[in-house]
Amino acid sequence: MFKAAGYQGFNFAFIGNVGHYHTPLDNAANVSESSVQHQGDNALAALMALANSPTLRAPAEESVFFDVFARALISWPAQFALPASLAIFALLLAEVIVLLRTGWSAGAPFYGARPE
Numbered sequence: 001m002f003k004a005a006g007y008q009g010f011n012f013a014f015i016g017n018v019g020h021y022h023t024p025l026d027n028a029a030n031v032s033e034s035s036v037q038h039q040g041d042n043a044l045a046a047l048m049a050l051a052n053s054p055t056l057r058a059p060a061e062e063s064v065f066f067d068v069f070a071r072a073l074i075s076w077p078a079q080f081a082l083p084a085s086l087a088i089f090a091l092l093l094a095e096v097i098v099l100l101r102t103g104w105s106a107g108a109p110f111y112g113a114r115p116e
Contacts, residue, residue, distance in 0.1 A: 004073070012042055 003009065014035050020026045062078040076084075 010046055012039055014039070 065075045
């Protein structure tokens with residue numbers, strides 16, 4: 001998703017025991033300490049290289065990124081997150097008020113069912 005949008009990234013992965021990935025066997029008991037140390041060494045080296053890079057510019061502003069069903073990448077400035085959340089909360093509150101005024105009760109069935 002991020003690659004398709006033109007963003008670069010890093011991919012750190014273990015090699016070996018791939019049958020354990022994303023299964024109940026994917027736990028601390030089935031990983032070697034040297035692999036974990038190697039991952040930490042690589043992550044720290046990448047972090048230090050980025051932090052000390054003379055060509056890496058800090059972003060003009062912090063941003064919020066998310067994808068929509070792995071089809072589109074959405075981003076907006078972080079300062080819009082609180083107003084957007086408050087607007088969505090206000091819409092939800094308005095909907096609850098309308099439902100209560102039309103006779104809906106918390107014990108009523110959901111999925112669009114209306115009281116009789």
